[in-house]
Amino acid sequence: MADLTEIRLRVLLVSRRKDMLDSLQALLGRYPGIALERKLVVNGHTDPLHGVAELPDALVLHLGETWQAELEGLSARAADRRPPLVVVGSAADAAAMRLAMQAGARDLLPMPLIAADLVAALKRIERDRQSAAPGRKRATTVFINAKGGCGGTFLACNVAHTLATRFGRRVVLLDLDLQFGTIPVYFDLFPGRGLMQALENVEELDETALDGYLARHPSGVAVLGQAAQDSLPLGGVSLDSVAKLIKLLERTHDHLLIDLPRNLNAMACRVIERAENVALIVQQSVTVLRDAGRLTTCLRRDLTVSSERITTVVNRYDRRSAISAEDIRNTLSCGEPILVPNDYRNVEESITTGQPLLSHGRATSVTKAIQSLAQRLDGESAEDRRGLLARAFSRVARSKST
Ligand SMILES: Nc1ncnc2c1ncn2[C@@H]1O[C@H](COP(=O)(O)OP(=O)(O)OP(=O)(O)O)[C@@H](O)[C@H]1O
Ligand SMILES: [Mg+2]
Numbered sequence: 001m002a003d004l005t006e007i008r009l010r011v012l013l014v015s016r017r018k019d020m021l022d023s024l025q026a027l028l029g030r031y032p033g034i035a036l037e038r039k040l041v042v043n044g045h046t047d048p049l050h051g052v053a054e055l056p057d058a059l060v061l062h063l064g065e066t067w068q069a070e071l072e073g074l075s076a077r078a079a080d081r082r083p084p085l086v087v088v089g090s091a092a093d094a095a096a097m098r099l100a101m102q103a104g105a106r107d108l109l110p111m112p113l114i115a116a117d118l119v120a121a122l123k124r125i126e127r128d129r130q131s132a133a134p135g136r137k138r139a140t141t142v143f144i145n146a147k148g149g150c151g152g153t154f155l156a157c158n159v160a161h162t163l164a165t166r167f168g169r170r171v172v173l174l175d176l177d178l179q180f181g182t183i184p185v186y187f188d189l190f191p192g193r194g195l196m197q198a199l200e201n202v203e204e205l206d207e208t209a210l211d212g213y214l215a216r217h218p219s220g221v222a223v224l225g226q227a228a229q230d231s232l233p234l235g236g237v238s239l240d241s242v243a244k245l246i247k248l249l250e251r252t253h254d255h256l257l258i259d260l261p262r263n264l265n266a267m268a269c270r271v272i273e274r275a276e277n278v279a280l281i282v283q284q285s286v287t288v289l290r291d292a293g294r295l296t297t298c299l300r301r302d303l304t305v306s307s308e309r310i311t312t313v314v315n316r317y318d319r320r321s322a323i324s325a326e327d328i329r330n331t332l333s334c335g336e337p338i339l340v341p342n343d344y345r346n347v348e349e350s351i352t353t354g355q356p357l358l359s360h361g362r363a364t365s366v367t368k369a370i371q372s373l374a375q376r377l378d379g380e381s382a383e384d385r386r387g388l389l390a391r392a393f394s395r396v397a398r399s400k401s402t
Contacts (some may be wrong), residue, residue: 007119007126008033012083014048015062016041024060024088027115034122047073055083058125060118063089067096074103084125088113120304127276139276140246140256141377146292148262150281151315153177154351155340155370156259157186159279161356162367162374164220169254169378172214174246175225176271177261178233183225184215188354191215194227202241207252219359224249239267246271255377264298273303277377278310282328282337284321289331296332310334311376316342317369338376340369 011034013024021038028034037056041048046069048061063070067089074082087105090096100108106128107121141159145152156173163169175181175195184191198205198213205213214222224245249256258275260268272278278299282292292312299305312332314325317339325337343366350357357367 007031007122009057009122009126009129010035010037011058011060011122012036012052012056013038013060013062014041016064016066017062020062020088023113024062024118027113027118028122031119045073046070047077049074049077049081049083055081057083057129058086058122059083060086060088063087063096068099071096071099071103075099079104084128086118086121086125088118116304120306123304127274139377140250140258140274141277141279142258142260142272142275143279143281144260144268144272144295145262146280146282146295147285147288150283150288151340152279152281153181153183153186153259154347155279155281155313155315155373156257157183158350158356158358158367158370159374159377160221160255160257161217161219161358162370163255163257163378165358166371167374167378170222170252171220171255171257172222172224172249172253174249174256174258175223176242176258176267178226178237180261181225181259183259184223184228186351186354187215187217187221187223187356189215189217189223190228191223191225192227192229194230195224196230196233196237197227198224198245199237199241202244202248205245205248207248210248210252219356222253237267239270242267243270246274262295264295269303272299272305276309278305279313279373279377280310281313281315282332283316284314284318284323284328286323289323289328292332296334307334311373312337313340313373314338315340318342338369338373340373341365 011028013021013036015021018040021040025036025038028036039052041064046066048059048070061070074085082104085103085105086107086109087100088109089111097108106125109117109121143152143156160171160173164171173183175183193213194215198210214224216222246256258271260271280292280296282288296310299310300307312328312334314328314337325339328337343364346357346364346366350360357364357370
């Protein structure tokens, strides 16, 4: 799974120990998108970047015995002469942590180093770089049902509509349910061209040409899904073409919301890995929760999606159910879920008429919950929600308990 990771970074490894550089290089050498350079510090210089002409995209610094001077050396540099930093070593005590933070450390990874933590740290740096790119403001969110019919498509459409109309965002919805996707219908749209045609021509697409494949709802929401006349596709699609299309959609919109079928195939894994947020849609049922548990384990363990990136949404929530929100929190070890009440009449009417709920102008309990979800996705990025200190402390605690 980890080989699917799309990291494109120039990474400089710095240590006073050759064996450490060797093992870091072996670990990161598996990622073709990472261009590695290494620097063995042998002289008396304490600034790890001494003599480095061109700054890398990320610096992985293994702390040596002179760690204090090394971190001070980095702190003394101007902020724009300091690349994003990942510190590897025993920065467990408060003084070392403080110094590491002053030096601009994004992550502190204790020894013995866990490979997945280092990769996740570099992915965060990669994501931040992309977020900082011009034209890229917010985030990509994947909607995935724990079980078919949990409401993923309905919620993706209505969150998109809310982000466009209440938050003034440029929003695009990508329907990656290639065979049975229905997003255009939820907006009463019947496009002549759509996803398949865009994928066929992706090599020639630029931001202007892309527009010809997007169906536009009066609210401003752009939809890329099946064209009305498309027959059921039986073959797969090229992962590279999907990745290119996603990059283009991200460049031209504040929010990209992706409706994924539950089938975790290679395409789904690749899409999930590079999304900032995953909205996992569950309901209060034993079988749904069983599947949700397996899915979250796979997301966290195999796809290295940190818990902070996952927002659990309990759809059709009924507080009289034998399964409470707290049961769900405990079962999935997740944060506070968003509770979307059960409102069959309004929801069904909205889907049947192709009118998003908010366009009725009625504030129902469902629209309020959808606004909370939109707010959460529009806020600071999931990783920002949990700061460096919390991440570092939980790693130290984890390494002590093993
Ligand atoms: N909050 C809700 N209250 C009542 N009914 C709901 C609610 N959310 C969704 N539904 C019902 O659940 C049905 C399925 O939801 P949706 O249309 O989002 O499909 P889906 O879960 O994405 O299905 P699939 O797994 O096939 O992609 C809807 O047709 C609607 O009737
Ligand atoms: Mg669906």
